[in-house]
Amino acid sequence: MTSEDITIHRGLTGVYFDRSNTTYIDGKNGVLEYRGYNINELAEQSTFEETAYLLIHGTLPTQAELDEYDAELKSARELPEQICDVLEMVKDSHPMDALRTGVSALASFDPDRNDNSVEATIRKGNRLTSQVPSIVMAHHNIRQSKDPVKPSTVLNHAGNFLYMMDGNEPSAEAMALMDKDFVLHADHGSNASAFTARVVAGTAADIHGAVTAGIAALSGPSHGGAAENVMQMAKEIGTADKAADYVQNLLSNRERVMGFGHRVYKAEDPRAGHLREGVKSLSEEMGQPEWYQILEAVVEAMKPYARRGIHANVDFFAGVIYYLNGMPQDLFVPIFAVGRIPGWTIQVVEQFEHNILIRPLLQYIGEREQKYVPIGDR
Amino acid sequence: MTSEDITIHRGLTGVYFDRSNTTYIDGKNGVLEYRGYNINELAEQSTFEETAYLLIHGTLPTQAELDEYDAELKSARELPEQICDVLEMVKDSHPMDALRTGVSALASFDPDRNDNSVEATIRKGNRLTSQVPSIVMAHHNIRQSKDPVKPSTVLNHAGNFLYMMDGNEPSAEAMALMDKDFVLHADHGSNASAFTARVVAGTAADIHGAVTAGIAALSGPSHGGAAENVMQMAKEIGTADKAADYVQNLLSNRERVMGFGHRVYKAEDPRAGHLREGVKSLSEEMGQPEWYQILEAVVEAMKPYARRGIHANVDFFAGVIYYLNGMPQDLFVPIFAVGRIPGWTIQVVEQFEHNILIRPLLQYIGEREQKYVPIGDR
Numbered sequence: 001m002t003s004e005d006i007t008i009h010r011g012l013t014g015v016y017f018d019r020s021n022t023t024y025i026d027g028k029n030g031v032l033e034y035r036g037y038n039i040n041e042l043a044e045q046s047t048f049e050e051t052a053y054l055l056i057h058g059t060l061p062t063q064a065e066l067d068e069y070d071a072e073l074k075s076a077r078e079l080p081e082q083i084c085d086v087l088e089m090v091k092d093s094h095p096m097d098a099l100r101t102g103v104s105a106l107a108s109f110d111p112d113r114n115d116n117s118v119e120a121t122i123r124k125g126n127r128l129t130s131q132v133p134s135i136v137m138a139h140h141n142i143r144q145s146k147d148p149v150k151p152s153t154v155l156n157h158a159g160n161f162l163y164m165m166d167g168n169e170p171s172a173e174a175m176a177l178m179d180k181d182f183v184l185h186a187d188h189g190s191n192a193s194a195f196t197a198r199v200v201a202g203t204a205a206d207i208h209g210a211v212t213a214g215i216a217a218l219s220g221p222s223h224g225g226a227a228e229n230v231m232q233m234a235k236e237i238g239t240a241d242k243a244a245d246y247v248q249n250l251l252s253n254r255e256r257v258m259g260f261g262h263r264v265y266k267a268e269d270p271r272a273g274h275l276r277e278g279v280k281s282l283s284e285e286m287g288q289p290e291w292y293q294i295l296e297a298v299v300e301a302m303k304p305y306a307r308r309g310i311h312a313n314v315d316f317f318a319g320v321i322y323y324l325n326g327m328p329q330d331l332f333v334p335i336f337a338v339g340r341i342p343g344w345t346i347q348v349v350e351q352f353e354h355n356i357l358i359r360p361l362l363q364y365i366g367e368r369e370q371k372y373v374p375i376g377d378r
Numbered sequence: 379m380t381s382e383d384i385t386i387h388r389g390l391t392g393v394y395f396d397r398s399n400t401t402y403i404d405g406k407n408g409v410l411e412y413r414g415y416n417i418n419e420l421a422e423q424s425t426f427e428e429t430a431y432l433l434i435h436g437t438l439p440t441q442a443e444l445d446e447y448d449a450e451l452k453s454a455r456e457l458p459e460q461i462c463d464v465l466e467m468v469k470d471s472h473p474m475d476a477l478r479t480g481v482s483a484l485a486s487f488d489p490d491r492n493d494n495s496v497e498a499t500i501r502k503g504n505r506l507t508s509q510v511p512s513i514v515m516a517h518h519n520i521r522q523s524k525d526p527v528k529p530s531t532v533l534n535h536a537g538n539f540l541y542m543m544d545g546n547e548p549s550a551e552a553m554a555l556m557d558k559d560f561v562l563h564a565d566h567g568s569n570a571s572a573f574t575a576r577v578v579a580g581t582a583a584d585i586h587g588a589v590t591a592g593i594a595a596l597s598g599p600s601h602g603g604a605a606e607n608v609m610q611m612a613k614e615i616g617t618a619d620k621a622a623d624y625v626q627n628l629l630s631n632r633e634r635v636m637g638f639g640h641r642v643y644k645a646e647d648p649r650a651g652h653l654r655e656g657v658k659s660l661s662e663e664m665g666q667p668e669w670y671q672i673l674e675a676v677v678e679a680m681k682p683y684a685r686r687g688i689h690a691n692v693d694f695f696a697g698v699i700y701y702l703n704g705m706p707q708d709l710f711v712p713i714f715a716v717g718r719i720p721g722w723t724i725q726v727v728e729q730f731e732h733n734i735l736i737r738p739l740l741q742y743i744g745e746r747e748q749k750y751v752p753i754g755d756r
Contacts, residue, residue: 008394011580012738015393016386021744036748045750058744062756082467086483089460089467093486100590104479105464108471190740192581196591199574202389203598212478213574213591220581222735263737357600359641360390362568366399366436370414372423378440 006363013263017358018198022055022346023187030267034187035059043274048157048182049073052129052342055187056122056349069126070156076130077151077160080109083131084138084148091143095136095334096219100212102135103128107208116206118349124207125345132341133157136334137164158182161338162325173285174325177278181321184271184314185336187343189264193217193224194340194347201351202358210348215337224333226315229258231323231332234294243297259316260302266309275317282324291320384741391641395736396576400433400724401565408645412565413437421652426535426560427451430507430720433565434500434727447504448534454508455529455538457516458487461509462526465517473517473712474597478590480513481506485586494584496727502585503723510719511535514712515542536560539716540703551663552703555656559699562649562692563714565721567642571595571602575722579729580736588726593715602711604693607636609701609710612672621675637694638680644687653695660702669698 009015024033032039035054042051053061053069061069079102086105090098107113110127112120138148141164149167152160158179162170170178190198197214201207218224237246250257262269276295283292299312315336322332387393402411410417412429413436420429431439431447439447457480464483468476485491488505490498516526527545530538536557540548548556568576575592579585596602615624628635640647654673661670677690700710 006394008397010396011734011736012390012393012395015390015395015738016384016741017390017393017738018388018740019386019743020740021742023740024742024744024746033746033748036745037750038747041750045752050753060751060753060756063753066753086464086467086479089464090483090486093483097482097485097586100587101464101479101482101485104475104482104590104594105468105471107475107479108468189742190738192577192735192737195737196574196577199570199577200591200595200598203570203595203601204603205594205598205601208475209478209594209597212482213578213594216482216583216587216591217578217581219587220578220583222733223581223583225582263735355600356389357570357641358389359570359573360393360395360568362396362398362401363394364399364402364567365397366402367414368402368411369416370411372415372419373438374423375428375438375441375444378438 008363012360017190020189020347020350021058022350023189023343025189025264027262027264027266030265030270032188032270039184039270040274043180043183043271046183048179048186048339051183051186055342055346056125072126073130073157074153076127077134077153079131079134079138079148080106082109083135084142087135087139087142091139093139094219095139095330096215096224096337098139099132099135099334099337100215100219102139103132103208103215104212106131107206110208116204116352118352121207121349121352122345125341125348128207128211128345129157129341133161133338134164136331136338137161140165140331165326170325173282177282177321178325180274180278181318181335182339184274185339187340187346190347191223192220194344197344197348198351199358201348202356204355207345207348211341211344214340214344218333218337218340224336226259226313227319227322227332227336228329230316231319231329233258233298234291234320237294237298239290240293240297243294244301247298247301257298257302259313259319260305261310262313265311265313268311269313271314272312272317275314275321276312279317279320282321286324288324291324295320386741390738395568398567398725398728399436400728401567401721403567403642405640405642405644408643408648410566410648417562417648418652420561421558421649424561426557426564426717429561429564433720433724434503450504451508451535452531454505455512455531457509457512457526458484460487461513462516462520465513465520469517469521471517472597473514473708474593474602474715476517477510477513477712477715478593478597480517481510481586481593482590484509485584488586494582494730496730499585499727499730500723503719503726506585506589506723507535507719511539511716512542514709514716515539518543518709543704548703551660555660555699556703558652558656559696559713560717562652563717565718565724568725569601570598571718572722572725575726576729577736579726580734582733585723585726589719589722592718592722596711596715596718602714604637604691605697605700605710605714606707608694609697609707611636611676612669612698615672615676617668618671618675621672622679625676625679635676635680637697638683638690639688640691643689643691646689647691649692650690650695653692653699654690657695657698660699664702666702669702673698
């Protein structure tokens with residue numbers, strides 16, 4: 001093949017690598033559906049547990065099915081003691097690095113460790129759904145020289161996550177907003193982290209390897225890092241009246257405005273609106289309406305770019321919610337990971353169901369046929 | 379876009395995702411070049427250290443450059459104490475899982491931990507080149523309740539790796555063959571693990587995340603696992619006269635013959651021949667010529683399939699070499715990883731040099747626009 005015949009798909013933009021039954025995304029019209037259910041209905045009416053069940057099994061659960069799944073999740077919250085010891089060793093790591101290390105280490109403690117069947121993979125994925133929040137919060141306590149908080153056996157997934165931060169039971173409002181945030185983050189097609197998980201699963205590696213790799217991808221600032229950066233930006237802006245100048249300054253220096261634009265969405269990210277409402281009510285409730293005002297002023301300043309398809313994405317509003325919940329900024333990406341485990345699980349399962357090695361090509365453009373010269377003659 | 383317009387590239391076979399200056403592969407004619415230098419010349423005349431330098435810097439080193447690089451590698455062999463503690467916690471893990479966990483944990487101990495520049499990434503990659511063999515052998519000793527062997531400060535990379543297994547200085551022949559094995563494994567274009575590392579680097583995550591994910595991909599039996607399976611097969615065959623029946627039986631059950639066939643090579647894998655010679659001399663030298671004879675009998679039985687492009691690949695002969703060096707089978711894939719670190723390093727660097735998020739698409743084929751029904755009404 002001559003180089004003229006080769007088309008380079010940088011970033012694999014627009015290239016379809018497989019079919020899927022999980023998540024429908026219409027980027028042009030801003031539509032997101034999990035298993036055919038619109039994200040707007042799920043965000044308003046469902047819960048994380050129900051949505052996770054839907055993603056994994058393809059149907060909304062009956063009450064009995066949901067109860068059984070919920071019990072399965074609750075029973076898996078406690079970490080093996082050795083995992084806490086590992087987290088102690090990496091206590092100075094960024095929380096995403098600690099999470100990646102913790103999930104990697106969990107592989108050998110799983111009762112299904114040598115079983116790569118779909119059934120075992122779902123069981124392992126469900127355990128990871130419970131263990132990942134425990135790792136994030138255990139590390140967070142360990143790095144402050146505190147003992148990890150023993151997980152609750154009664155709170156729901158979102159409530160237990162907040163509870164494990166400091167052992168205080170969170171408010172109903174905070175729990176509901178965290179729950180919604182997890183629903184909104186549960187899956188999103190073949191984004192870079194889910195795609196990474198699928199590439200790893202494509203080699204017939206197990207779900208612990210795939211999720212470890214997904215966490216590695218999510219830790220990159222161009223993927224999961226935006227929520228952290230948006231909060232940083234909001235702090236730097238300080239007050240709403242300074243937002244327009246700040247944004248103009250970024251743009252004239254050809255820098256990105258954090259939390260804007262998305263590879264897939266050219267319309268408004270359908271997840272963003274749900275969190276916008278949450279930021280509004282939570283910031284007012286907590287007597288800190290300035291955060292909502294700053295974000296709105298940034299949105300206003302970015303309006304001229306909406307025509308080019310640059311809108312606020314899910315990360316834009318998420319960071320302020322986490323901040324108002326008392327989360328330090330470096331936990332924002334781990335929170336994203338907590339929500340995303342069901343999505344990674346079902347995508348690994350889909351990959352296993354008709355597996356193939358994912359191996360694209362690089363076009364070599366360097367020198368050819370160099371002559372090896374012994375070192376004495378160089 | 380209607381579904382008729384969509385082409386699905388399953389496995390991304392034949393899809394070019396970027397350009398590269400590192401490794402040239404002509405699968406049709408069985409040609410492999412690192413930076414334009416033919417693998418045959420490098421296997422016969424170069425060393426791992428020199429080849430790694432070539433991959434990283436693009437040119438063969440002068441003696442002074444090689445000495446400096448070699449000193450850099452040697453100085454990085456010792457692991458932080460905490461990494462050995464982590465390996466103790468996961469001592470019952472498969473060595474690939476332990477390696478993945480160890481590399482992930484190393485992230486926060488690296489002096490360049492917060493620097494993602496190309497220069498820092500090369501320094502981190504060079505340290506990983508030295509630390510990965512140390513992790514593999516430290517875990518191997520720890521799982522036998524032995525202390526890790528302190529790395530040698532004088533042996534070359536291959537010799538030190540063998541030395542760290544049990545503290546015995548390896549023979550010159552064993553070192554030379556291990557060195558050649560590492561040269562042959564140092565890079566191989568966008569195979570599934572290097573591609574995984576590039577997808578992770580595409581999110582602007584750091585090289586520790588990228589290599590952790592690459593290890594996860596390499597641990598899959600469809601990628602790095604063949605050498606282990608070939609040795610298993612050779613043991614099951616037992617004697618050369620039974621090879622033909624064994625192969626026929628596999629093929630009539632539509633099972634794969636391990637170590638045969640390659641996504642890219644439709645001619646003979648140019649790396650295989652070098653290891654074939656090594657298996658022949660080593661097995662004779664060690665008074666166990668039966669291993670070479672069994673492998674040759676399998677190659678003979680597979681000859682009818684060579685027309686279809688199914689040839690022995692690099693893994694086919696590698697396993698027996700490791701076995702004759704006294705390595706347990708579950709170290710075969712980690713040995714592959716030890717050799718591959720320079721390749722992952724330079725591919726991550728190339729990705730960083732003109733970075734882009736790698737995010738292909740999935741075609742959704744499930745149900746659309748399902749109506750959410752409250753749980754009481756299901």
